[in-house]
Amino acid sequence: MFASLRDRPWLAALLIAIAAQALFTLHLGRPSKLTFDEVHYVPAARALLDLSGPVNTEHPLLGKLLIASGIALFGDGPIGWRAMSTIAGTATVIGSFAVLMLLLGNVRTAAFGALCVLVNQTVFVQARIGMLDGFLGAFVVATIAALIWSAQAPPGHIWRRLILAAVLAGCAVAVKWAAIPYVALACLGIVWTRWHGGAGLLTGRGQPHWPGVRTADLLLGFGLIAIAAYLASFAPAFFYARDPLTLAGLVPFQFDMLAAQTQVLSPHSYQSDWWSWPLMLRPIWYFYEPDQGAVRGVLLIGNPAVMWAGLAAVAACWAAARHSPAHLLIAMLWTFSLLIFAIIPKSLGFYYYYHLSGIFVALALAAAAHRWRARWPHADLIFGTLAVGLFAYFYPILSAAPLPGDQAFTVWTWFPGWR
Template sequence: MTHPQPSPYRAAAILALLAQTLFCYRLTIPSKLMFDEVHYVPAARKLIGLVGPSNIEHPLLAKEIIAGGILLFGDNALGWRFFSTLAGTATVLGVFAVLWLMLGRVRPAVFGALFALFNFTLFVQARIAMLDGFMAAFTLLGIASLLWAMRADATRTAWSRWLLGSILLGLAVAAKWSAAPFVAYAGIAFVAVRLNDARARDRSVYAALNAGGHRHWPGMAAVPAILTLGAVSVTAYFLTFAPAFFYHLDPMTLGKLLPFQARMYAQQTQVLPSHPYQSPWWSWPFMVRPIWYLYEPADGAQRGVLLIGNLAILYGGLTAVAACLFGWWRDRSAVLLASAGLWIGSYAVWAVIPKSIGFFYYYYLPSIFLCIALAVALDHFKRGKRWDEAVLIVVLGLFVLFYPVLSAAPLSGPNAFHFWTWFPSWV
């Protein structure tokens, strides 16, 4: 006897409520700026006043959203961080949607979303006014929209969803440039899926790239789809610069818009002095050097916020990526390849990005994709067994253990950090 599938919409609503509640609880502590908020909140304040260019190494969108929070709730901790909580919730739902669209089942989608929710990186980034949380939210939702277009049953529906995904990926890049590769990955994935479908049905490459007779992205030809993806995402990106045209000092003009991108690139790639929390890209999967976003007396108590990964997700996720690659080699499962590919694509690009120094928080997006790989691997290799529940218990246990230094809870004193710094490089 088969049991009916639970409603994905009900599951998504429960996940959203859980995530938003968790992210908002004691959000205003610390009540002062911490870590890179000292860059982005002042930039948001200048945007509100249209003062002039500020923090020009990054595009405007994430700072515009932070500015919106300040306008809505005031220039305080709630205003700085509230929209980051929404971005965190959207990221959890994005993981759920991607898994549901990939697998067609609610259970692994729920487990993947819970892995993301209790992965320390997402929790911490959802409670701080930084750019990465917005970038990740738009990226996950953009990927989900393109997968949704892939599952469409009519041409018009496929195109509308493809346009939505293109806009969202453009907005991801407008939050932070590290999302830019996903626009290219989307075009590559479109062609790869079409060629794979054609090979399975013994159709020609010409037929694969044309519009007719396809079950994935019906009615969409490859060249118009890819051109639309590029044009729409680029347009969405540049539209977010609109406030800069109204600056009181050095306003943007159409003639300056492209040269300004070169200035941003120069700022991004300049040689920076060493930083106590810097770490090379190859070390991030092993969490050699996490980052203390806060460790000092604040709001009447010793408090800390440690950006660190959940060990069960980081190491379990790496195992899952390897398992997905093995499963793809053995079974030629496109889902397994895609699950591993999301992590590989988001992480490997850091080997070639010309940054003079790196930080563990650059691993934020790859750490989310580990949750997808873990959920897919558990579903594929252990179906019928409850290994997913066992893994979630470990993930949740570690979250509870580290919660005091993820949430800026009161600590026993200045030396309390020793309980959570298990290795010398974690101090």
């Protein structure tokens, strides 16, 4: 069976997808109440369903449209609020598998990386709540996979793959503007890859990546398609019963969103600084109260094995970067994803901003294990067992399982900052 999976990566990906979707969907109805930022996004999704008018204008529409589609399919209740988030979580896991498979070409490495993403805990929590970050992670990871896939395409298949990557990039921005830096990074990646291969902006011949297409055409096509996909996401707003969007108002509305996103907010008990996120100094209790006859909790916290050991894996990827473009890309993705928040003007930071970084650190673990497998052939198996064990340990306060009392949280809160 394992030999069959090694030779059929699509079958391994399918089995991982089934396992991920089952895990994310199990007991999705708990908590039965709106949880944390669901209080913002679920009402906005309801407004989109009935086209009553603009709600939650700080962010673009696509993430809220996806939540609305879940409500339309499964009803206005916990399952409906979160159903599409579970699919986004599964897409994130499979997108991670695809990235590693495309970069390193090894099913074992890709499966190990997908497992690390699956049990890194932040992906699990975001896959079971009606928030935007799970969708953001899914689209960004899918964009990376599609862009690598397009770079490896033979002539005649390049544009259809590049269009897919560009549409996914536009969708990522249409969920949250936090994706904009990744679109810029994608464009820089195209330029660097072509320059590294000896091509300028106006040539595309003799290139191993996107052969036969000029660099300028790649950039122009990718950028214009991404922008078109982003703007298309605002279509429902033109049909609001109250304050409908107009073509003339589309650009000014972008400035309204910018003003909302850069406003100075009041201090929050769960706020934290960007440098603290890799260390998990201030996780977030999304929920902790009686519900459905028991005390239940949902703590957004990373898997200590994945998040902390992953930092060493990132350093190992940087060490290998000189000789391996794949390791360079993964190390750069994690570093870039964190440094964004050291630069962008946000008055408050929260641990859930580390969502994408937590995915990239899991990829770094897989890439490091792949690089040094000859020296430590069973490291991925041993580490995977540890990571799964810790996930099982934290599962009750990740999944809103019934707890024995209102002080039960002390079992899992190892440090004062986790309380």
